Amino acid sequence: MEFKRYTEKTLEEALKSAARDKGVSVEELHYNVLEEKSGFLGVGRSVEIEAYCEKDVENFIVSYIQQYFDNSQLDGQVDIENDNGFYRITVNTSNNAILIGKAGKTLQAFNRLVKAAASAEFKKRVGLLIDVNGYKEDRYEKITKMAIRVAKDVRRTKIDATLDPMPADERKAIHNALANMEDITTQSTGEGATRRLQILYSPGKEVD
Template identity: 75%
Template structure:
């Protein structure tokens, strides 16, 4: 469990104890009150809380991936960058191709696995994206070039197009790439792994 417990005579004191121990401000803590004693005439009053901060989320992700590598008998390194609560994770192993899989499918599944584990551990939705040795950046460049070609055809023919299903991060990359294109807009449709991006002819949009 990544939660640690702290106590104090008041909630404020318990949070102060936690923030001093973790080296972060009280505002950076997420907590639940696990026990509260009123005492007698104020004597013996105490509050116990379980607490975590973003450093604990990073530590959990790091350990989870390293344990996965160990169990799979894979060597590997893990680097995590926290961008306002969204965790960008770069991993590199001697088995990069195996971890990526055909068309990135294994990497997508691994990303879902780590995300689900972190979200379950901290009882909240944890946003993260795993890249393997720069694969995702290369992938973004490739699919965005493809989408721009399709968008130009949509603008020329005035006929909307639907791309193949792809994960949310890839749809977002294409959306950003086409956001300033004249007469073109994008829209996601579908559910789960079948969710895909539509490229729409939008004559009223005049940005370029």
């Protein structure tokens, strides 16, 4: 559990205690008030909080992935980057085929697993993306080239196209790649694992 509990006479003192313990500013803390006691005439007054900082989230994610490797007897080095609250995780391993799986399905499932564990641990939605041995970057390059070809066909034929289902990060990569293409817009449709991207003929679309 990455949360730690702190009890002081006031919320301000409890937050200062947590910040001091974690080596961060009070503004960098996330916290929940667990219990407040008003006491009698101010005597016995206390506030108990649980608090964490961004570094705690990073440590949890790295530890969770590393424990998965250890339990599965897989080798792997985990690096993490905090991109304004979105965590980008890079894994280097000799077992990349096992972790990626066919068409990246195993990696997608692993990403969902780690995301769910971190979100449950910190009681909030934690956004993260795991890449294994540069697979995602190669994948983005491949699908954006494909999408550009499809978009050119859409523009030529004036007939919209719908791509196969893909995860949010891949849809975003295509959306960004086509954002400045004349007469072309993109939108996502569907739910969950069936969510996919549509490439739409949009004559007169303004391009920056």
